Amino acid sequence: MLRLLLLAVLCCSAPALIRVPLRRERSMRSRLRAAGLLHDFLRDGSPDTFGRRYAPCLPPGTPLQLGRSGERLHNFMDAQYYGEISLGTPQQNFSVVFDTGSADLWVPSSYCVSEACGTLSMHRRFKAFESTSFRHDGRMFGIHYGSGHLLGVMARETLQVGGLAVLNQEFGESVYEPGAAFLMAKFDGVLGMAYPPLAEILGNPVFDNMMAQKAVEEPVFSFYLSRYRITSSTDPESELLLGGTDEALYHGPITWLPVTAKGYWQIKMDSVAVQGVSSFCPRGCQAIVDTGTSLIAGPTNDILSLQQLIGATPTNIGEYLIDCVRVSSLPHVTFVLGGTEFTLTAQSYVRKVLLGDKQLCFSGFQAVDILSPEGPLWILGDLFLTEFYSVFDRGVNRVANTWGANTRGANTC
Known part of the structure; x- marks a missing residue:
């Protein structure tokens, strides 16, 4: 009944321009350098070293291609601009990188077993059992980034971005994030905004669903990234405009x-x-x-x-x-x-x-x-x-x- 009500609201609402504020944080690279850990991180995070250390831990048939880091563009060690989204009913909030270099949406799961998802990491985790709009998928996914790897299971949920509702959105619940890459990250997850062929998770990327559900005025989005932290009320804030x-x-x-x-x-x-x-x-x-x-x-x-x-x-x-x-x-x-x-x-x-x-x-x-x-x-x-x-x-x-x-x-x- 709740899903039908949301669908009715979505269908009857006029498409809108959606502003998503973005905040700038000190990058992972800067924090690692300040702590004297950058050298060890770069050494241990190389694809060969990482693969030897963690590949034996992965279950047989894991959909993770450990040799693709040279082809992936993600450099989240330097990412600085994050925004807020929510998943589920009632809403659960997450900080994500809005990434035009990938096409998947994922956030940590409450079932995540890695240190990156622990209480000391301060990362928020998605609790499927608390959402009435959650739909389990069951398929596994794996993503290999240039500075980290993750495994998880797929699901569907109601996504909120800047007050805009996207129904039945495919996303990944990350359950295994080995290594230090995501432990040191300030963001919880990633929302990819590239074309569908780039997706590791089957299904439509977020902006494709926004277009299909006619939730935006035009099939266009734009980024304004400010150089520095906001220092006065007259400085324009960084934002993603959908x-x-x-x-x-x-x-x-x-x-x-x-x-x-x-x-x-x-x-x-x-x-x-x-x-x-x-x-x-x-x-x-x-x-x-x-x-x-x-x-x-x-x-x-x-x-x-x-x-x-x-x-x-x-x-x-x-x-x-x-x-x-x-x-x-x-x-x-x-x-x-x-x-x-x-x-x-x-x-x-x-x-x-x-x-x-x-x-x-x-x-x-x-x-x-x-x-x-x-x-x-x-x-x-x-x-x-x-x-x-x-x-x-x-x-x-x-x-x-x-x-x-x-x-x-x-x-x-």
Whole structure:
């Protein structure tokens, strides 16, 4: 009866623009570095080490492909922007990464046996037995991220996002999250917003169900990511807008690009140029707009050259340090999309981190080799999205970028 009532309300309600506030937290990488644990985490979290340690613990027939980490783009160790959703009746709240680089929804289960789900982790767990709208599925799922693995069982529930109800939403209840990746994470789960072919869990991703249930005004969602914590009532907050765009959060013309492969939000990038020095992929290359990755990533050879051009030097754990004194004199890096230049100053692509009373500066560029039929892929993560407002259009399968409200007056020359 309750489900019929919810369906009636949904069918009779007009589609709406739904605002989902996003909050910025210190990344897992920053917290691990501050605690002196980053080196051990990176060593123990490598796919080979992780597979040897935990694969024997998995039951036979587990749907987990331990060799796929090189193909997955998730870099939740650097994720900083989280939002709230709820599942079940009555509602149970969870903090999730709204990730355009994946297509699954999962949260920890009350039956999770890993330390990441324990009382010390502070992660909220879904209690199926307390929900009157819960539907058990029974199938298992497994997801291998670049910085962690998880196993679970599938189910269906009523999902609430920003007050919008999505009925009968497929999702995963995580029951096994080995290793330290999810233990250190501030978020409870992940809500994927990529295309259905990217899903590990069978069924429609969340935004597909929103479109099918006509719950949004347009088959469009957009992200505005603020650079820093909100310091005054006049600062625009980070947000995900479901069903359209907000003209108050961007300025200048919008550059639309067609999606070139319906999995990730993949587009063609004209080139990448370092001010007055060099350029990469001059004949064009493929890029992915990914809110689940904080950094900007590209093919190893290109990124190593780029690091040298901006004066970054490697550490023993694969990060690149920059002399903080030199930041103001470093060259701009420009990404050309659809003939429009999107320029990052050093103040944008250098990450400043306090370690005790000392400030360190790290390059925001990372080497990741991902091949596709169209060639090597670049990843435009949150480092790019904090400067530029991004729009994702499922109606005509295209992505747009323009200058965000927090870059008003910048990068326009």
